[in-house]
Amino acid sequence: MTEHAPDDVTVIEPAQGRPEVRRRHAANRAAWDQAAVRYTEELPAAVERLRAGHSSVHPVERAALGDLAPWCRRAVHLQCASGEDTLSLLTEGAGEVVGVDISAAHIANARSTAAALGAPAEFHVCDVLDTPRELDGTADLVYTGRGALCWLHDLDGWAAVAARLLRPGGLLSVFDGHPAAWLFDREPAHPRYSGIDYFAHAESNIGWSADYIGALAGEPSVKYERLWTIGQVVQALIDAGLTITRLAELPDAFWAEFPNMPEEVRRRLPSTFLLHARR
Numbered sequence: 001m002t003e004h005a006p007d008d009v010t011v012i013e014p015a016q017g018r019p020e021v022r023r024r025h026a027a028n029r030a031a032w033d034q035a036a037v038r039y040t041e042e043l044p045a046a047v048e049r050l051r052a053g054h055s056s057v058h059p060v061e062r063a064a065l066g067d068l069a070p071w072c073r074r075a076v077h078l079q080c081a082s083g084e085d086t087l088s089l090l091t092e093g094a095g096e097v098v099g100v101d102i103s104a105a106h107i108a109n110a111r112s113t114a115a116a117l118g119a120p121a122e123f124h125v126c127d128v129l130d131t132p133r134e135l136d137g138t139a140d141l142v143y144t145g146r147g148a149l150c151w152l153h154d155l156d157g158w159a160a161v162a163a164r165l166l167r168p169g170g171l172l173s174v175f176d177g178h179p180a181a182w183l184f185d186r187e188p189a190h191p192r193y194s195g196i197d198y199f200a201h202a203e204s205n206i207g208w209s210a211d212y213i214g215a216l217a218g219e220p221s222v223k224y225e226r227l228w229t230i231g232q233v234v235q236a237l238i239d240a241g242l243t244i245t246r247l248a249e250l251p252d253a254f255w256a257e258f259p260n261m262p263e264e265v266r267r268r269l270p271s272t273f274l275l276h277a278r279r
């Protein structure tokens with residue numbers, strides 16, 4: 001069960017070793033460079049939304065973070081895509097924002113949106129694992145966005161980056177898909193076990209769901225996704241030296257993950273989780 005419900009899924013072993021992690025991340029970069037075209041088409045509308053003061057930060061995140069203005073001089077958004085969520089953190093009160101994404105096409109979109117708005121923002125094209133060292137210790141908030149962790153194949157490496165970016169006392173906010181959602185097939189009206197190994201699921205897949213990216217010109221890239229359990233996420237952050245201050249498992253969805261399930265059934269399943277940790 002992935003965010004993008006692609007057509008062609010192969011179960012694979014979790015990545016062992018740095019070269020395989022890097023190979024999978026590089027493949028994902030190619031896939032996201034292709035997918036960014038959908039975000040490019042949306043840019044004028046995104047600029048208008050942001051200019052009008054609309055924030056795409058999810059209500060669950062907003063309720064947990066509160067007004068950023070009193071405490072967040074700088075927010076760093078890891079896996080920022082085309083930057084609408086990143087720039088929304090300014091609407092939420094951040095003084096300045098920094099976005100990091102592996103896709104050059106997404107970062108080009110983010111930079112053009114920020115320039116159109118004259119926003120105090122900078123963006124870096126790199127693997128999250130290579131987030132520039134000059135940002136270390138500068139973030140009051142590290143924000144990871146929705147649909148982020150499943151693209152990463154080195155969770156300890158990710159946690160170490162989040163920890164080094166934070167200033168002492170700074171806050172990491174993760175709001176992402178709940179790993180248990182992968183246990184259920186997408187299409188049925190009632191929950192049906194997908195057959196995956198909850199504790200060690202990785203997959204390669206091809207194509208994007210019609211309600212997210214849809215069909216793209218050219219040969220679609222293979223991409224690689226990974227289920228990280230709540231326990232693995234929490235332990236990685238503890239090992240990176242962070243203190244978990246909040247953890248909630250929630251029925252609130254941020255995309256139509258079970259489009260045919262009656263709402264009263266769907267809301268009995270965990271869809272997302274919210275985690276806060278402090279350095």
Ligand SMILES: C[S@@+](CC[C@H](N)C(=O)[O-])C[C@H]1O[C@@H](n2cnc3c(N)ncnc32)[C@H](O)[C@@H]1O
Nearest residue numbers: 025032079081101102103127128145146147151
């Ligand atoms: C689902 S999108 C995030 C969407 C975003 N929350 C939004 O609503 O627009 C996942 C993002 O992660 C980025 N990404 C995937 N692997 C990455 C990596 N290893 N390092 C940095 N960014 C990565 C992709 O390029 C993509 O922009």
